Amino acid sequence: MNKIIEQKFPLVNEVLKGIGQIMLQENIYTGIFFTIGVFLGSTPMGVAILLASLTGTLTAKALKYDKDEISMGLYGFSPALVGVCLIFLFKNEVLIWLLVILGASAAAMLQHFFIKRKIPVYTFPFIFVTWVLVTLLHQFTNIPPSESFMKVPDLSNIDSFTSQVNGFGEVMFQANIWAGLLFFIGVYINSPIAALYGLLGSAISSALSFHGNEPINEIHMGLFSFNAVLCAIAYAGNKKIDGVFVLISVVICVFINIGLVNAEIGILQNAGGAFTLPFVLATCLVLPLKNYISKSEYFTKLSV
Template sequence: MKLTPPEQPTKKLDQQFSFIITLLKGVGQIMLQESVFTGLLFLAGIFYGSLSMGFAALLAVFIGTITAKILGFNKTETAQGIYGFSPALVGVALLFYFESNLIVWLSVIVGSVLAAIVQHGFSVKKIPVFTFPFIVVTWGLIYVLRNSFGVPAAEFLNSTAVLTPDFAFALRGFGQVIFQGSTFAGAAFFIGVFVCSPIRALYGLAAALIAGILAGLYNAPADGIMQGLFSYNAVLCAIVFAGNKAIDGVWTFIAVALSLVVSFVMNAYNFTPLTFPFVVGTWIVLVLQKSTKGFFLDGKPAINE
């Protein structure tokens, strides 16, 4: 009689750890970092600011990743956390804008599924979509929750933070990428990017400073600048275009400037910007890069001899 050997416990453990690693990478991918340590630091910053947002991020990245597995999305992309970051942002956003209740948590689940599916649609077509799935899904859910269900806004949205003018607003710019306004969260997010890519972290910090200064020159509200609300899109732009060539700095500055313009326009019309200014600025610069390809070589104009 031939006995079937029992499944090895180590194999189950490996699968469980592999799934946890995927979830953490999904959180890290919010700032384009495929790193477990980055994901852990991001979660630490979110939980520091709000337990409900932290649990929403965990639930959302779990749902998004499970959706990718069930629907058979690309296994490599799934393992890299590609289908976790937009859902995670949706989860945090909904608990940022609305009071915690059953309908909001159900919306986190539905939004996470939709964000993963939209992400996959763009991924199949090889379109660099960045956080756009999070944006469209969150806009839709905000509209429905406000107008169809009348869900109350989160209490802290009506509170006003008094901040001393300082350069810590650049760190808060990192924090505001995931709806966190504390300097601690911003520092945690900065370190999270730095451990994975120092140059991207430093580019992000410089871009956050520049964006805040430019916003001040155009008479943006001082409290908004100090909270990092005019810097977080700049952080994401810098992370995308950071590099060790001079031209990388030029592309970064153009993307940052474009994202600021879009932010100003959206704020003027009382439209929730989320990370849309970053996406628009980045898409325009990518088009510019493609159209000028061959003109720039190693950061210098390419001259035909």
């Protein structure tokens, strides 16, 4: 089925893989599950994630970027996050939709800048472009927050599992157990080990945040977990040493996340928040260690 879609509907393949790549999954069905999950939480955000991934992909095609990279969805995930984030933060107005398109295109071009130089920055293009747009919107417009942003989720019946799944949901700004489950399933169908490590990363981050006396409602919502979920997925693998990388990256990520939240940096707050910056920083900090260990004979036994 994948081959049929790739051959007959290449643009659909690229757009959906772009959405799947938000959690580092190059899989059409993962993208479908993610899209459905976002639509369950908010129809405008669902439209935005598709429109933004499409815009990023078409930008890459227009600028004649590498066809294999486009096919892998590498120019869809940062744009998709820009789109869903803007619609999550701001009321549904024409200017916001125009910025979804412009921001998605800019994120694709910034992604290409780093890909060409072989610099692994993951979702940083999304972070940077969104920071710029949100800062400008706060500075020069009076567009109010969206209903989704202002809505307080019902946490009365939350349990431990629900709390961990919310870590998946918040990757795409969804405080919804069903969205979180669909995101988890989307990752699982492409990489079961990544999905399970992601769940573990969410649990570890929740526990550390709880012991750090962070607000319990925000912990249950997954706000201290979604970056850890991404770290765990990024380093997930079948080797024993992969579990070590997951643990180290998740712990570093949690401390960065807590530090940024508690610092209450004015510029960062005006730009919308840290978004996935803790994930990017933690993953990039652990990457040199992984590269060193992979070349070290001392750790050969752990690498099998």
